Amino acid sequence: MPETSQDCKALFLKFVEAASEYCPPVGLQATAESAADGTEAQQSQEGRGAERILGMLSSCPLYRDDTGAAYIQINSRLERLDSRSRSLLAYLSYTYYTLTGKAPRRESIGQAVQVLEGKALCEGTLIEIFNRVGEKDGIIYYHMGGRCVAISAGKWELIDSAPVFFLTFNHQRPQPDPLKGGNSWQFFEFFNNIPEEKRLLVLVTIIASFIPKITHPVLGVIGSHGAGKSFFCGALKTIVDPSASTLLSMPRKEEDADLLLYRHHLLALDNLSELSGSLSDRLSAVITGAVLEKRQLHTDTDIILLRCNPVIVLNGIVPFIHRADLLDRTITVNLERITPTGRREESVFWRQFHEALPSIRGGIFDTLSKALEIYPTVKLKSLPRLADFCRFGFSIGEALGGRGNEFIQAYNENANLEIEEMIEGNSLCAAIVSCMEVRGYLEGTVKEILDKLREIASPATGDKSFPSSPRAFRAHLERLRVPLSEMGINYRVKGKTCKGRLIEFVKADAAPATDDGVSPEGDSELPF
Template sequence: MDEQPKIIQYVRKLINSCGLCLLPLVDGEKHHGDGWKQYQSRLPNESEISSWTNKKRWGIVCGRVSGNLEVIDFDEKVRKGFFEAWKSLLPAEALELLKTLPLSKTINNGYHLLYRSKEIGRNTPLARCLDESGEKKAVIETRGEGGFIVEPPTEGYEHLNGSLEHIPEITPEQRKSLWDTARVLNEIVEEQKIFNPKPQLPDSNRPGDDYNTRATWEEILAPLGWKIERQCGEKRYWKRPGKIEGGISATENYNGNGLLHVFSSSTPFEPDRSYTKFSAYAILNHKADFKSAARELANKGYGSKQSEEGTKVAVPHESQSDVIVRMVLARRFWQLRHKAPNTEALKTALTVLEGKAYFDGPLIKLWNRLTEHEGAIWYDLADTEWRAVKITKASWEIVANPPILFRRYSHQKAQCQPVQDGDITLLLKYLNVADRKHRLLLLVWLVASFIPNIPHPILIVYGAQGASKTFFCRLLKKIGDPSEVETIGFPRDQNELVQIFDHHWCIVFDNISRISGRDSDALCKAVTGDGFSKRELFTDDDDIIYAFRRVLILNGINQVATRPDILERGILLELERISEEDRKSEKALLAEFEKDQPSILGGIFTVLQKAMQIEPAIELASLPRMADFTRWGAAIAEALGYTKEEFLSAYGSNIASQNDEVLAENLTAVLLRTFMDGREDWEGTPTELRNALIEVAEGLHIKPEREPDFPKTANALGKKINELKTNLAVTGMHIKRGEAQKQKRIYIRKGGKKTVSVDSVVPSPSVGTAPKQKDPPMPLLLGSKADKGVDRVDDFWNPETF
């Protein structure tokens, strides 16, 4: 009884002077009772302390309430020796620190190591093992925020070092060293914490699996500065680069599994995880780019063995593709076990396959219907056998087991089997095209549509009702990209338009009456290969980038493409109305066409093969906007038996008609040409020109303010003229802009050299090259930008001085 007042005085001192939250324990328990959690945020008051007389067992609430107290608890009931093993692994600096920290022994011969730190956490297991019954038990864990420990003066507990009255504060680095050393003794790793587990397929042909089998940890870690700290049997302890003092950062052959288990958070690895050799190699050498790591290892000779068990599975590229993979797995399981797998097993297998494919599989870019690979053009027949046509300069053939090149969508239909010695000209009897130049252009365009990686002109088909425009376009679609969806209306939503571009190689936009500026821009991007961006989900911040070059066909009663940018990327094709006596039923035409289609397709591949031989030798003096198509078009024309001059003449005439369409459909161009009738040149401000055009419009009984395409401001007029000046130059009207007396000026001149069309850039063999014409002079205002550094008035029109 004489000792009790001393105990209360000691408790009072620890609470009031040392800031420790001491509480009496319930008899036979290791806690204060149901109400102890209130003391996680406050210390006991004097009234409470005075009421705790005759208490013999005491505990401390850890965490912030006790001045950021944290305790490492060593439980020796399951197996003795963890505390001594931990001490033996501590670096010298940590051993010196240990001498300054309070250490107490528990009633079960365990240990409590106490310290304070600016960084504390909640109760955290650091090392676990299996007890005699096979249950997982924590043998080293921390007691932090929300934790509670039993301490002297409780009977059976004794202080071995230091005192509760003086608990030092350690640095976060010192705390980390104590924790990391304790984690080294962990004997249990949860499966989900094994990063890229060791593969179970020894015959796998993947470079990562082969590397896991053949590489050593020294080859991976030592070149990057990792050092072996010590070795115990088959287990080795590694120290990370840059760690000056001793200590363990990772353990090799952790738990006997051959993996590297990392404890330190000061490495590229995530702490408290185990890593295979391949995953460690990828993280350390390729910043966790597993595909790049696999490619490099493949180049070094890893992954050369081909698994005899490998099976290629064709899956449509659609939202339900996982359903098909699930069916493939279920069928395979039935074949092997003669029973059905359960749903959870299938779900798990799918998840594992996705993970292995993402991290271990090679990166294979897939294409829609057509691509180039190793110098050959490949065309997907989209049949159930996954056959493809391979076209080279020497020949073309159907390949039964092609490389993995293509992705497919559910709308795609199988293509007919092409035949050798086919005839592309059989197509012309089904198309309402009588003009020789148009027939040549159409055949060239069709063959060029089987060339990947070049911009293809948009085929713009128009004509009166009854001209068979839709049927005409459907046949072209059947030849290049058979689909359940042969024609498409122009969607209002831009994301839907991007999806259409992505899912089809050849797209027919049917019965179009108008194309907005935004849609025109989208069509141009789909021709040139510029990227589209959209989010996969509305909750995502990351964009998905789509970039492709597509074959596009537009049809309508009127010529709907009026903007210069889309016309410069197009071929205009006007169809005449079919007379009643020449009209045939669609059913009869389709039946006949299906008989000729294999020959037509084979003829296309034969022409393309020949064009691949001719194209490198094609030389042209000048090229229009669609330069790649022009080069290939000249080669295709020769492969068809025409001359390149015939193609260039036909294409040049079409470009000229495109220019006429632009100027005829644009109100500004019409007014400007009317204004310049009877004038050779004109100069003035943009405002003066706009006022002059308004007067011309009113003289033609046009109210420009009601016309949506007429520029509303002088600046808008300048932009409109920029769009039109190339087309106007073809007619001999040249426009340039300058500045005089701090005012913007527009200079217009008629006459002089016209912009030439494609057919005139390559001289006829019998004609020769025409002499270059000199541009006539144009008046120049003194003080303008144009007169600075210009020696002669006619130098104003020299692009190098203007």
């Protein structure tokens, strides 16, 4: 032991000198170096994985659309560049394994996709994306899963590839080639319970489903048990947009319906009992061209824009659409109950239907090509709601044997039936109509009028069609303005008094007549 401070200082200096000259054992030194090298090797390997994936895809074209989405075309299939895409992840993983014999790291795929997405958004070609049905230079292209059908004025033909871009989804199914000279009316051999007066309207709606960039009406199918509602909707889906998911149920969360509308050109929802007001408003907006917004994750503010132009088919036992805005865009078909002698076994039905499908679809394309030839010469003297659909509908009716005016008449009759349905299904609307039939004129404060209408309607508890307060009364009236006007009933909100704001209802002597005629002269261009 050191006895003095000088001894302690000398001992301390020896320890310092020994420590500065210390070298760790060879084994421990090698372990530390290998650990450091391993981290760098791992990072380098991940980098090489991403670089290899980028090299694999270097010859694939990159695209972008006007919603800010990026795409890559791989073997004629257009894929959205999203690191969470299962189909893209599966393809890249399989290709990488085939070339290297090793599975890629998910981080490597994510890095590669992120680079490609940035490159596509900055350098990619701007394109327009379609789902199942597209258009370019006045020619309609129908994607059959492999080949395409090109439909122009006066003719249609099968082609190997189309000059437009289609989104493809795993649920979509390929189709048999259509037959020229087919018969679209053959569809009603399988559904002879559709009323005769509705058949032209139904067939025109089916054929118009192959026209892109127009507003399509909702097809609402109503019928009792055993009327074949699900078969009818499934057959329409098979004709227009064949899929592994032929019929779908309404999602529990309404916002999940957005993805269904985006992924299906024809969306068939089965066995509905009621449509909420918010979902009715959502469908109305999509029908008229609204772009859907989806948040990427619940934890961030990134928004995905989904553009779609769907055909919507809904079915139920009782009427389920009560909002005037959506009802005004709906064609309703009431199916009669199938008699015991008219029923077929399900396996027999679908076998016979698939055998007839090439003829039915070929007849549809024959009619549509004639309609495209007729369309530029048609101009309706008065334009109803969904004007583009009606003008095309008239052209299709003419192509079906000069039945254009018959289609317009059937369309207007459907609109009148929808108004009657509105009266039956809406307590407030029914009370206003009943009151105005007796009085012809009604004036008072908002509260006074509402109390009077409540006496007439006697709404049940929980009846959402009748307003619960004067404030809600104004909002309900705005939704009913158009159907009330169609019945010759108009209202206006007047000045405010000491008792409250006044409102006035006036019933016209007669509603304006609808002119069903057409002019032989029209626009020379298609609306595309």
